[in-house]
Amino acid sequence: MNGIDTGFGVWNPIAWTLLFAGALVIAWVFRVLGRSDYKRGSEQTKAFLSGNEEPEPEKLHVRGDHLYWGLVDGLAGYYRRIRAVHTGVLSDYVAWFVGVLGVVLIILALVR
Template sequence: MTGITTGFGAWNPIAWLLLFLGVVAGALFLRRFGNKQYKKNTGQTKVFLSGNEEPEASALHVRGAHLYWGFVDGLSAYYRRVRALHTGLLSDYVALFVGTLGVVLIVLVLSR
């Protein structure tokens, strides 16, 4: 009732959930052996930034546009082309629509 078979394998979320809970319990168990002798609110618990002072939380928040800039920059050639297609012009939208129809019709008419 819970699982599914894919013809290639199977998936049972309840079994996965039980395993996940087991792993979490194991992690918490191991955590009990950790060192509790550290001093709170001292250098021992602060984020280490090459010896520099930790900035305020508001200065640390990475804004939406800045995440993955490296990834996007690496794919800049691809994005240049794809963004160029998204002109926002209705005539371009219609051209793509009609062009797709043309390609589909050619393939279908030539198919047996």
């Protein structure tokens, strides 16, 4: 009743959630059993940057457009083309509409 049977597999979210919660509890237990000589706010928690001063947190923050730059850079060719397609010009939007209409017309005319 509660899960789904797709005919090829089964998905029961309640069982999954219970398992996940169990895993979280185990992780939490491990965390609690951690080292007792760790002190918050002391020299231990400071980042070590080869002896350099730690920059301000505002400067360390990875901003939105810096995330995944590697992936985007790897796909630069694709992105150059696909962004060129999004011209922002209304006539082009209408052209795409007419183009799709043409393709659908061909397919429907040819298929019996």
